[in-house]
Amino acid sequence: MKNEEEFVRALAASPGEVAVSLAFADWLEERGDLKAQFIRLWAKLWSSEYKEGSFEQIHMLAENYRNAAETLDRQWLIRVGRARQWVDRQLAITLVRVYLRMRHGRKEDRQWLGFQREYTSETWGMYFWRQNPALIKPSRVAFRKQTCLKVDKITGAIGELNFNKQSGYSWVTFRDDFLNPLVCNSL
Numbered sequence: 001m002k003n004e005e006e007f008v009r010a011l012a013a014s015p016g017e018v019a020v021s022l023a024f025a026d027w028l029e030e031r032g033d034l035k036a037q038f039i040r041l042w043a044k045l046w047s048s049e050y051k052e053g054s055f056e057q058i059h060m061l062a063e064n065y066r067n068a069a070e071t072l073d074r075q076w077l078i079r080v081g082r083a084r085q086w087v088d089r090q091l092a093i094t095l096v097r098v099y100l101r102m103r104h105g106r107k108e109d110r111q112w113l114g115f116q117r118e119y120t121s122e123t124w125g126m127y128f129w130r131q132n133p134a135l136i137k138p139s140r141v142a143f144r145k146q147t148c149l150k151v152d153k154i155t156g157a158i159g160e161l162n163f164n165k166q167s168g169y170s171w172v173t174f175r176d177d178f179l180n181p182l183v184c185n186s187l
Helices: 004-013 018-030 035-046 055-071 074-083 089-104
Strands: 112-115 123-129 146-152 158-164 168-175 180-184
Touching: 004 018, 004 074, 018 035, 035 055, 055 089, 089 112, 089 123, 089 146, 089 158
Parallel strands: none
Antiparallel strands: 112 123, 123 146, 146 158, 158 168, 168 180
């Protein structure tokens, strides 16, 4: 392929094919473009499967991916992301499983996840239940046993809806060690 637009069209034609993305990364690297490293990080992250023994490795890979995404032009990320989502549904599940393991200590057998709708065109809306939802009796208490999450479709950053008596509900995101919350209104 001769230019970036041809690669973007090829990505749109085969969104689940990692080989096209890696060929795009090779092409960018030949031109000295730093986006090549970002695409390679995405390919590794996208093909990673969550397992109890691999969550720390996926966490580090996701953090490197997020850091690389922050250095790139957001408009380029959006344009290429329209051709093939950076964080699709399956990757969102993997990232949330790692988040729940790191932040809440929840192993996979204690992670009950569900998708609401797409929160916005740029984020996935998800729920995490603290106990098996099949065992929760329908009542107002059931809402207290779930946590609302959102996952950025470009960077994979995760926000959690928290309640504070003084300020009410707010979205909180966690970085690196998941111990330093950064309060924000949107992800």
